[in-house]
Amino acid sequence: MTRLVYDETFEGLLTAIFQVYEERLQQVTIIPETDLQPDFFSEDVTVYTDTGKADRVWRGLKPFSLLRQMIYKAYLREASGAENTILEAVRYVLKTKNEKDYGHPAILQLANWTKEVGREKHRMEAFVRFKRAQDDTYIAVIEPDFNVLPLIAKHFKSRYADQVFMIYDLKRNYGIYYDLQKVDFINLDSERLKNLDAITHEEEKCYDVMWQDYFKSTGIKSRVNKKLHLRHVPKRYWKYLNEKNPY
Structure with a gap:
């Protein structure tokens, strides 16, 4: 053999x-x-x-x-x-x-x-949430079950063509960076990215609070269906969502 x-x-x-x-x-x-x-x-x-x-x-x-x-x-x-x-x-x-x-x-x-x-690709495209950093770069961190970062790059480049952004896979310690021209694969110090609050723009924190208040105020308790909700938004993705578990 x-x-x-x-x-x-x-x-x-x-x-x-x-x-x-x-x-x-x-x-x-x-x-x-x-x-x-x-x-x-x-x-x-x-x-x-x-x-x-x-x-x-x-x-x-x-x-x-x-x-x-x-x-x-x-x-x-x-x-x-x-x-x-x-x-x-x-x-x-x-x-x-x-x-x-x-x-x-x-x-x-x-x-x-x-x-x-x-x-997994479609879920990442739906659940990725960006935060505006102090240098005006929009940053999102993910830890998908599978290595889907190469598959979602085209979607986000098309959707956010006018924004400088970075999506970083903490699990695999690499990311994609879009500079308004092209998408590059990058490697950074992932430890720093585990606490986005330290590099988040002050205005972004206000938007987070506003969005969380809006999410709570529009919810109708009598119509909550937790089983259906979990089917469409599995709990392992909640850590990406501001309204569920904000960084």
Whole structure:
């Protein structure tokens, strides 16, 4: 058994898939370097990320747009062993040319992961709340279940095209920053962002109080349906909402 150890980047994963085909490996598994455990019965091979090889794999899968979408979202799902499910699906589709065979376990698993990531993406787009910082940058912090930040960047760039903003994933310690021209991925000191009050503009704090008062005053107690409310706004998202659990 050969174990291909990659750097956990998407390009690294595609490079590993390229290596499987280039070396015609049959008994192979792909694992992230952080999950590497000693195994005396396997040969560990380090995969050196090569954007050229990664691009060749991605271009080779171009006829299968659905598969490419599922592969990327399965990667963002961060599920244990997802790399090998992806490899199995790639092998099957390239052999059969059928990317919609949900009777195949790997294809079905990718489809399920794709749905889960899609739901998380839509919830983040709905529940992200910005706070105006002292330098007039609008900041939001999130900790989504899955790595959906690359998927929501386009939505917020389009929606807030006239505002400088940053959305930071505290769980994965990286974020996106929009400077009115383009969106960049950034890394910051996440500890400072855990307490937004320290860098929040004074006027923003007043708006928070006004919004919370409005939310309370418009609520009709006799029509409260907690079960339905939790279905549409799960409790794990309340920490993002000013009216529920303001920072």
